[in-house]
Amino acid sequence: MKLLSSLFFILCFFSLAAQDSDLPNDFLPKTFFRERREKLREKLLANSVAVFFANPVRNRSNDVDFVYHQDPDFYYLTGYREPDAVLLVFKEKQNSANGTTYNEIIFVQPRNELREMWTGRRLGDKGVKENLGFDQAFNNSLFKQYNLDFSKFTSILFFNFNNDVRDNPRDSSDLYNLIAQFKTKVNYPDAHRTTLAVEPPKSNLNKTGLETIMDNLRGIKTKEEIELVRKAVRISCAGQVEVMKAIKPGMSEREIQGIHEFVFKKYQAEDVGYPSIVGAGHNGCILHYIDNYKPTTSNKELILMDLGAEFHGYTADITRTIPVNGKFSPEQKQIYELVLKAQEEAMKICKPGTSFKEIYLATRVVINRGLKELGIIQNENDKHMYYPHGCTHHIGLDVHDRGEYNLLEAGMMITIEPGIYIPENSPCDKKWWGIAVRIEDDFLITPNGYEHLSSSAPRTVKDIEAIMKLPSPLDNFILPDLDRKE
Ligand code: GLY
Ligand code: MN
Numbered sequence: 001m002k003l004l005s006s007l008f009f010i011l012c013f014f015s016l017a018a019q020d021s022d023l024p025n026d027f028l029p030k031t032f033f034r035e036r037r038e039k040l041r042e043k044l045l046a047n048s049v050a051v052f053f054a055n056p057v058r059n060r061s062n063d064v065d066f067v068y069h070q071d072p073d074f075y076y077l078t079g080y081r082e083p084d085a086v087l088l089v090f091k092e093k094q095n096s097a098n099g100t101t102y103n104e105i106i107f108v109q110p111r112n113e114l115r116e117m118w119t120g121r122r123l124g125d126k127g128v129k130e131n132l133g134f135d136q137a138f139n140n141s142l143f144k145q146y147n148l149d150f151s152k153f154t155s156i157l158f159f160n161f162n163n164d165v166r167d168n169p170r171d172s173s174d175l176y177n178l179i180a181q182f183k184t185k186v187n188y189p190d191a192h193r194t195t196l197a198v199e200p201p202k203s204n205l206n207k208t209g210l211e212t213i214m215d216n217l218r219g220i221k222t223k224e225e226i227e228l229v230r231k232a233v234r235i236s237c238a239g240q241v242e243v244m245k246a247i248k249p250g251m252s253e254r255e256i257q258g259i260h261e262f263v264f265k266k267y268q269a270e271d272v273g274y275p276s277i278v279g280a281g282h283n284g285c286i287l288h289y290i291d292n293y294k295p296t297t298s299n300k301e302l303i304l305m306d307l308g309a310e311f312h313g314y315t316a317d318i319t320r321t322i323p324v325n326g327k328f329s330p331e332q333k334q335i336y337e338l339v340l341k342a343q344e345e346a347m348k349i350c351k352p353g354t355s356f357k358e359i360y361l362a363t364r365v366v367i368n369r370g371l372k373e374l375g376i377i378q379n380e381n382d383k384h385m386y387y388p389h390g391c392t393h394h395i396g397l398d399v400h401d402r403g404e405y406n407l408l409e410a411g412m413m414i415t416i417e418p419g420i421y422i423p424e425n426s427p428c429d430k431k432w433w434g435i436a437v438r439i440e441d442d443f444l445i446t447p448n449g450y451e452h453l454s455s456s457a458p459r460t461v462k463d464i465e466a467i468m469k470l471p472s473p474l475d476n477f478i479l480p481d482l483d484r485k486e
């Protein structure tokens with residue numbers, strides 16, 4: 001019986017491995033990750049090592065975990081999408097016990113027939129070598145014995161540790177233990193805590209230097225990354241277009257969210273890059289409104305839809321605000337066109353050399369002037385809360401991506417996202433209350449200006465009203481009312 005069950009697991013193991021061809025083959029190639037590590041190495045100072053940990057598995061409730069998502073820095077340097085791993089990148093070559101040399105090493109979770117049958121395939125050390133281009137890849141159980149004299153380095157760079165890493169008592173090589181082992185190796189004084197407390201004096205431990213290096217690397221996209229963001233943006237625009245055709249007064253915020261996300265999945269986006277924001281009427285005034293629970297939208301409301309598909313790790317970030325009934329009211333139109341004008345003013349100066357601050361100020365000046373002209377504020381310089389956020393950020397592996405926030409440079413991918421939000425009881429005429437408009441588009445900065453990546457999602461009042469008149473494939477997708485009593 002024992003022999004039979006082992007044979008069964010071995011067979012399952014090989015059949016799981018054999019099905020890896022189900023994976024799409026357009027993920028970033030191993031050459032990308034190897035080159036990124038090379039670029040990181042170039043930026044390290046002499047005699048230093050950079051240490052990265054995978055994201056923790058996070059518990060949702062009882063025995064269910066949240067869907068695993070790799071730490072973007074870890075993914076950027078490795079392509080590895082599993083937990084419980086540690087990567088070391090050295091400035092100089094290190095000597096191994098068998099006389100060879102290496103300048104990077106990764107420890108990953110081992111293959112395990114039973115666990116893979118429950119929770120999915122693992123690459124293991126061999127898979128990491130073959131698929132991700134590492135010469136030195138080991139099972140993470142060997143990290144403890146990894147014999148490296150960390151005291152010899154001038155600088156050991158790492159990020160602050162995640163403070164929600166939990167110990168899985170059944171796994172002595174989980175992230176919790178890998179961090180504790182690392183702390184022991186580098187003589188970190190507080191080896192059993194997961195949070196970094198006080199940095200020891202005169203230490204070679206450096207927990208801030210990596211931020212600058214990774215901002216610098218990730219802020220300028222490679223051609224492969226540009227293609228993935230482009231795809232995420234195309235998919236997200238398709239979601240906006242299909243919703244504009246399908247939306248009808250009475251639909252719930254969640255139903256509208258569902259149409260966007262159905263389109264994302266239809267085009268093979270793995271995930272959303274951030275929780276979808278779908279706010280009808282005054283809910284649009286909550287900048288990151290993700291409850292999306294308003295059961296019916298009314299005939300007169302605007303709906304603010306800020307969603308981004310995540311495709312192979314890269315995310316879009318697009319907002320469209322449309323009238324649920326297909327026609328902007330005069331007040332809605334005035335606010336909408338003011339936000340659009342602000343965005344277009346910013347687009348005029350969107351090119352290398354312009355500062356992030358100048359982009360913001362361009363939108364701010366237009367909005368303040370317009371709010372005064374509409375009588376919503378008394379003076380252009382009045383302090384107000386109608387435009388309470390910034391207007392530009394990098395996009396990429398994170399929706400608010402790493403990058404430098406000084407001057408625009410070719411190869412950056414950014415959003416421009418002005419907005420006006422007028423909650424109920426604001427100190428202005430009631431006719432404006434409940435109007436919330438954000439328009440957010442994604443751009444690639446080119447040597448002479450920009451490429452507008454999200455232009456396929458209608459943006460002007462005229463184009464939005466026109467597309468909303470078109471039929472939708474969902475017009476006939478009418479489901480029975482589950483609560484109706486026969
Ligand atoms: N979706 C978040 C943002 O626009 O920054
Ligand atoms: Mn944004």
Ligand code: MN
Nearest residue numbers: 306317318440
């Ligand atoms: Mn957004």
